[in-house]
Amino acid sequence: MDCFTRSFLCAKKYPLELVSPRQSDYLLKENFERLNKEEERLFDQDGKLNVGLLELERGCPSLGFLQVENDTQLQQRLRRSDSQEQCDPLYRAVFFQARSSRDPLSVTRDMFTSVLSHHQVMPVYLDHLFPFGDQENAKDAHFSSFRAENSLSNFLAQQQIPELGRSGLQIQMCYNLRSVEFKKTAHGSPWSIRQAAVYHSFDVKFGRAVWIIIKANSLLRKRIQETASGNRGFKFTNLDTVESAFQASMMQHQVIHEWCTEGWRRYLEHLEEITQEATSDATVAEMEAPTSDREVLLSKFQRSLTFSSLQRQDTGRLSRLAHRSTGFGLRSSRPVLPSTDQAVPLLSLHESKDFESNFNTKFSLKDLQRVQHLVEKVNEVIFVLGMNKHILEKISKYYQSLIKKKDLPDKLKQDCEDAVTEFAEHSDNAISDLAMLESRATALHQLLKERKELLLCVVEHTNMTLNLFLGKEAQKTAIESHKTAIEMKYMAQQMSDVSFRTEQETIFMRIITVVTLLFLPSTFISSLMSTDIVQWPSDSGKPRRVFVPQALGTFFAISAPITFITFPLSYVSHCIEQRRLQQRRQNNQSGQ
Known part of the structure; x- marks a missing residue:
């Protein structure tokens, strides 16, 4: 009793202060250090604490x-300071829960280690604790284990505590199982795989049973309470004898085993429906073989290429298709290829639109990612079913070998042999169900692999067809660009010819202007002298000059007004043209 008291008072150092651990000091220290390291992640220090206790006292009709x-409150209950009874109850189940499967347990480390120290739980149970706690992704999701320890001889019975009703002759085991549970959620899949870590000890002399179960929700606790209040061959609460208590323990194992086998069929149906939804179109997708160049040359006529605005439309369509396929658009620059006299097969406008509409219905990388996600889910199902099957086999074999041990009390062996056989049959049925589900999941996994390969082929074929289409469209654009370049070169040559002719005409105009300016004064004088303003009569045979002022006055009277009217009219006409030109420029700018 003194060793136990010291161990319980040093519960914070669990598992270092256990009375008779079956592990080496090195492993005990390693578990203790890991518990220190993972404390903040595993245990809730500030939230609402919640530890459930199911107990059955001797003589009580119900749990x-x-x-x-x-x-x-927990210390008082463990020490029984709130009760006149000092011994442990005949049956005690401790449930550690959490707000969710990814949150810390709703218990402090001191409370957790107090329970484990009080019941001298074997240290290996900590391995089943570490997958729980605060985590973004599943931690240690592939861990699975079944461990058992027997203390059935007086030589090994070092935990005898008569004050607590413990004989020291006991069996201990711990294991973990997983099941799939359904819960409606606004986002994501309603199905999720949940785990439970189970510890069980049974005193083969006094029939006292201890259960410690770590599970996020209260599903198993409610199942056990329902089983205890029901009638499945015998009352679960009839624990007056060691034999009935032993049978009740196996019955609780069955409750947990049923939990780990249920839900998988519906979950696999759910995965099969998603698989068909995600991949069935790939099995009926119409796949056209790429047309060879020879077939194209035989089936297509040579098209004449002209410079038009369709180049921008084709380039935009290419960019949209490339963006759907790869996530990146095409550059707007157009390559210029050397001219060729060969007839190049091109897609017609309606063929391009048909291909674009067909391409929209093809599969993408997102579909492959979805199928890969399903493959991983099915792999997880296969692994979990295999682990559960292995654990159930271990438990069944353990009880079958236990009932044959010579250290087990003879009365217990005789009275519980049939119960163990029935338990083994129940376990075999559960294992058989898990094996069938595993085969079904394996078949689904194989189907997903084949559908994934088919989908990959479809995507590759789509990309190949798209590349062919893009190549032809790019070739079309390049040829049109080359044709445009030739036309631009021809227009530039024409502009050069026009410029040369204009230059020659300008030279001729300058020559004419110089000649005109050269002869203009003499022409003006000659014209003036041919009028009546200046006369050269020759009455006496000798010419003489006669000036007529009246004729000169008439000349200026007519020419001067006309000259003065001509200049203002020219200026007004120039202003009107300038205003029209400015208004036209403003209209062009507003239109852009």
């Missing part, structure tokens, strides 16, 4: 449930 919310 009593107590929800512990602080360390003081």
Whole structure:
């Protein structure tokens, strides 16, 4: 009793202070250090605490449930300071829960280690604790284990505590199982795989049973309470004898085994429906073989290429198709290829539109990612089913070998042999169900692999067809660009010819202007002298000059007004043209 008291008072150092651990000091220290390291992740320090206790006292007709919310209340219950009875109850199940499967347990480390120290739980149970706690992704999701320890001889019975009703002759085991549970959610899949870590010890002399179950929700606790209040061959609460208590323990194993086998069929149906939804179109997708160049040359006529605005439209369509396929658009620049006299097969406008509409219905990388996600889910199902099957086989074989041990009390062996056989049959049925589900999941996995390969072929074929289409469209654009370049070169040559002719005409105009300016004064004088303003009569045979002022006045009277009217009219006409030109420029700018 003194060793136990010291161990319980040093519960914070669990598992270092266990009375008779079956592990080496090195492993005990390693578990203790890991528990220190993972403490913040595993245990909730500030939230609402919740530890469930199911207990059955001797002489009580039913199980009593107590929800512990602080360390003081838990200590009182473990030490039985709130009861006149000092011994442990005949049956005690401790449930550690959490707000969700990815949150810390709703218990402090002191409360957790107090329970484990009080019941001298074997240290290996900590391995089943570490996959729980605060985590973004599943931690240690592939861990699975079944461990058992027997203390059935007086030589090994070092935990005898008569004050607590413990004989030291006991069996211990711990294991973990997983099941799939359905819960409606606004986002994501309603199905999720949940785990449970189970510890069980049974005193083969006094029939006291201890269960410690770590599970996020209260599903298993409610199942056990329902089983205890029902009638499945015998009352679960009839624990007056060691034999009935032993059978009740195996019955609780069955409750947990049923939990780990249910839900998988519906979950596989759900995965099969998603698989058909994601991949069935790939099995009926119409795949056209790429047309060879020879077939194209035989079936297509040579098209004449002209410079038009369709170049921008074709380039935009190419960019949209490339963006759907790869996530990147095409550059707007057009390559210029050397001219060729060969007839190049091109897609017609309606063929391009048909291909674009067909391409929209093809599969993409997102579909492959979805199928890969399904493959991983099915792989997880196969692995979990295999682990559960292995654990159930271990438990069944353990009880079958236990009932044959010579250290087990003879009365217990005789009275419980049939119960163990029935338990083994029940386990075999559960294992058989898991094996069938595993085969079904394996078949689904094979189907997904084949559909994934088919989908990959479809995507590759689509990309190949798209590349062919893009190549032809790019070739079309390049040829049109080359044709445009030739036309632009021809227009530039024409402009050069026009410029040369204009230059020659300008030279001729300058020559004419010089000649005109050269002869203009003499022409003006000659014209003036041919009028009546200046006369050269020759009456006496000798010419003489006669000036007529009246004729000169008439000349200026007519020419001067006309000259003065001509200049203002020219200026007004120039202003009107300038205003029209400015208004036209403003209209062009507003239109852009």
